Amino acid sequence: MEVSSMTQPTPLRPAGPDRRPRVLDLYCHRGGMAMGFHQAGFDVVGVDQDSTCAEEYPFTFVHGDAIDYLRAHGHDYDLIHASPPCQADSPLNAYNKKTYPRLIGPTRIALLEVGKPYVMENVPAAGWQMRAPITLCGPMFGLPLYRHRLFETSFPLTAPAHPAHVARCTRNGYLPTSERPFMTITGGRHSKAWQRAAAQAMGTPWITTIRGVCEAIPPAYAHWIATQFLAVQGRTAA
Template identity: 30%
Template structure:
């Protein structure tokens, strides 16, 4: 499968910190740990970084990563194994930046005198800290769930990452929707800069649209976008949100309206670019920018009769609360599917499934399942490509799986289709990653130029 060249220097919805920078003799290099499909790598690549290596344990995610970053050395194994750790240290020698999102399973309260880095359940987080300490990059970026900041461990993590004063570290919760991603997704971002660089870790800020605009339920079946806090600021942001030529804040419709002709049950994974609708927004043009002759991941899951009936009764932006009493019956048409319930009604698990996107708003946080969001116009689930658009992956980025069938070390059960949705749903949105990378870039470049001058002297 031939991939187009990567995107470079895309607008990320914030002012770039790299203005006026001097050209480098080489692109700064990145090692991506716990890379998944490569959302962080894609964003850093778009900002002008070279991705030299990556690691993950999931063979399907590794297959996607290898396909999209063919020049990078991908280590698909358990980073906790000594031989794997050593291999990654070798791959990472000389890189300028280490990035990653290590899973952190246990949040130990500070008052319990138990540090999270010492908890056996946080061994992957510990590996990230160790890797930074051994490779000694100029800077690092670690992302994690925002809950970490709420559990009293933020200072613990900053202290761990400072490595006894070797790094200066900043931490901030960012929402991807504030950086041109058509989806609200909060992540806690740590940025570390080596102390001997005498630089301050950058603090990021985006449009702040998520603080001023929200989708509200007025009554059963009626939804609207409302401003809050500062009326003037909210009105300006709403005007930006409605503008299809604006990329700082982006709606669902602006993200995926050109793919509205996809049908439920479509089996073909690829589609000729000539079959796509004409781009209807600046965001769609941005996503297509390096697209070649085909767009991939456009198959759409099948849908049963009961789900179609319910979705037709739910307005854009709505959910199960908009259903009539009759439509909350577990089975409507008599067609039996999925697990039944003792009550004969929809269960709690179903409530998270019957939700339709609103075209004039960004999406809520997507999870790893195809039914986490239904189309706002057609009674169908989204394709992986539409999921990817809502995550800000460019159209040339292809999601795939390991060609080997059956159980593999690190593979999560569920089949190929589920794996692709999961890979997208677990990723860091590339436009958010690019915004971070643009702030890190001038720090790395300044250091590189100082080294060049030193060698020249």
């Protein structure tokens, strides 16, 4: 991992027909989506205002404002991914009653200004702000968790078949069992054993904090998206 300021980091490969595609990972957290893009053959640079994300982000990390960096450097990338914070639309906020910024609209405006292909992710409750999103969920990729996330894209994107939610789930920080093999991954005062099990179920074993794993997106989602993007571009995944 390399940490950079708001200037363009250096690890991007020079332009050329054989270089790996480049993805800019905005609001990158600890790199769930980033890992999926990497596994599909992308060079990845992540941007987040939370400097602690650099502790575990697996690739080049830029500490700074996502929209400012997008406007300054987005044209240097082949694809842009953005996961604006979702707290304002989280069901938990019905209890917290805090005020959070809504960044989906401002992020889309900046994405359209830059004009590069993009994918934007958020929680189902934010669907009213998104344009024709598709839904991805854990069982689509053989993951033992139900985790719906919406994805708006500027290129054609389809979802795999969505298996019925028939497996029973553990809740409230309990570990999975043979009777309840799936996990519900939400924040709380969970044990370290729960955190490790959740990270394993998500496919993010490098993430070691409860908040980090609860905010992560399974890399399998990004790999699916990246593969379809490369097909549209006439390229194949690594």
